Amino acid sequence: MFTDLAEFHRWLAERHEKGEYRVTPAPLDRLDGWSVDPVTGDLRHDSGGFFTVHGLEVTGSQREVGHWQQPVIDQPEHGVLGILVKEFHGVPHCLLQAKMEPGNINTLQLSPTVQATRSNYTRVHRGRAVPYLELFITRGHGRPLADALQSEQGSWFLAKRNRNIIVQIDEDIPVLEDFCWLSIDQIGQLLTVHDLVNMDTRTVLSHLPPALLPGAGRFRGPAPRPLAELLNWLTHHKTADRTERRSLPLAKTEGWRLTDGELRHEHDRYFRIVGVDVRAGNREVTGWSQPMLAPRGEGVVAFLVRHVDGVAHVLVQARAEAGTPDRVEIAPTVQCNPGNHAHQPGGRRPRYLDTVQDAPRDRVLFDVVHSEExxxxxHARNRYLAVDVTDDPAVTEVDGFHWTACGRLAEINQYGGLLNVEARNLLTCLGFVA
Known part of the structure; x- marks a missing residue:
């Protein structure tokens, strides 16, 4: 535990200094342990585990563009994202770790107690065991506060899910050198720092009981609209959606070409698939190679917020993604990379994006840049923000969008598969920061 955040930042700097980290670009067709299929062009690990990169065709979408093809990461296994909670002198703390990931823009970020794919924790890589794993995957350890199977980024993953789990313990456990206990209030302050609390931590924290959150007031109070109305709206859009997807050979994916060891769009838009060689002395495996998805530019993820009789409401959308397991989930008001739409006609610009980007500073409840997985x-980053539009009559509930109380989102989030990962991340920011 830390007496203040200055002590935490000194500890984090020490972890940086003691770590041996190196991420080096490498051509996709020369990655150690990976191969490019000579027929399909798909990228696969020689073990058959971890993930593959292949093509995907999307048709029938009601988004700004109705048809496209793209590469996608296919990882058909459930990982574990788990946070331990323990009270010290009556104050709840979370056990987090300073973890290196090859895509982190600043090397180390705060990760959950356990952040592991199934391939990792079953030790396909033949590395060290994942610390604290048994406290989450074996029943009977502590008291579960939350446990839900949740989707990941539907724009880049195909039907990817992870288990988000929070377990409260009473017993003392050894704290390994890259781990630390942080209070809920301290985490709230750290969530205002760019690129520090990683995506996996943020999605798990969205499941914390509202009573533990410093911003719990916005999750309390009566919700004027019944739960059945929100579920009816979401189910209607799930059944009305006509998005279809089919897998394609990567080599046949229209508009994408392997050039100079990278997979790029012909107009250099959206993202690239790149290769890296990694060295990390404190990971379960100290060296490996892998493909990664590298977005072009920074995204915007935002809630429009209004207060009704003192209760905070957010405007959500029913959004279909290329790879979302159940096609449609509840998403933020705005979720896009503005650069991806710069070449589109004005009518295809994402709805409410201008409202968010042009908002007066005194209406912005929080505004922070966070890294993705x-x-x-x-180096995937999004600007997360919430804008108060209580007094703006121009913001209306158009088709596909719905006003709902923050507490309703927190309530249904406990069941999994209803809120997308971007909405869960914003929910965490609302509960901790705003």
Missing amino acids: GGRFH
Whole structure:
């Protein structure tokens, strides 16, 4: 535990200094342990584990563009994202770790107690065991506060899910050198720092009981609209959606070409698939190679917020993604990379993006740049923010969008598969920061 955050930052600097980290670009067709299929062009690990990169075709979408093809990361296994909670002198703390991921823009970020794919924790890589894993995957350890199977980024993953789990313990456990206990209030302050609390931590924290959150007031109070209305709206859009997807050979994916050891779009848009060689002395395996998805530019992920009788409401959308397991999930008001739409006609610009980007500073509840998952994405960052539009009559509930109380989102989030990862990340920021 730390008496203040200055002590924490000294500890984190020490972890940087003691670590041996190196991430070096490498051509996709010369990655150690990986191969490019000579027929399909798909990227696969020689063990058959971890993940593959192949092509995907999307048709029938009601998004700004109705048809496209793209590479996608296919990882058909459930990982574990788990946080231990323990009270010290009546104050709840979370056990987090300073973890290196090859895609992190600043090397070390705060990760959950356990952040491991199934291939990792079953030790396909033949490395060291994952610390604290048994406290999450074996029943009977501590008291579960939350446990849900949740989707990951549907734009880049195909049907990817991870188990988000929080377990409260009473007994003392050894704290390994890259781990630390942080109070809920301290985590809230650290969530205002760019690129520090990683995506996996943020999604798990969205499951914390509201009573433990410093911003719990916005999750309390009566929700004027019944739960059945929100579920009816979401189910309607799930059943009405006509998005179809089919897998393609990577070599046949329209508009994408392997050039100079990287897979790029012909107009150099959206993202690249790149290769890296990694050295990390404190990981379960100290060296490996892998492909990574590297986005072009920074995204915007935002909630529009209004207060009704003192209760905070957010405007959400029913959003279909290329790779979302159940096609449609509840998403933020705005979720896009503005650069991806710069070449589109004005009518295809994402709805409410201008409202968010042009918001007066005194209406912005929080505004912070967070990194996305550093194990698969290279330097992927989004600007997360919430804008109060209580007094803006121009913001209306159009088709596909729905006002709902923050507490309702927190309530249904406990069941998994309803909120996408970007909405869960914003929910965490609302509960901790705003």
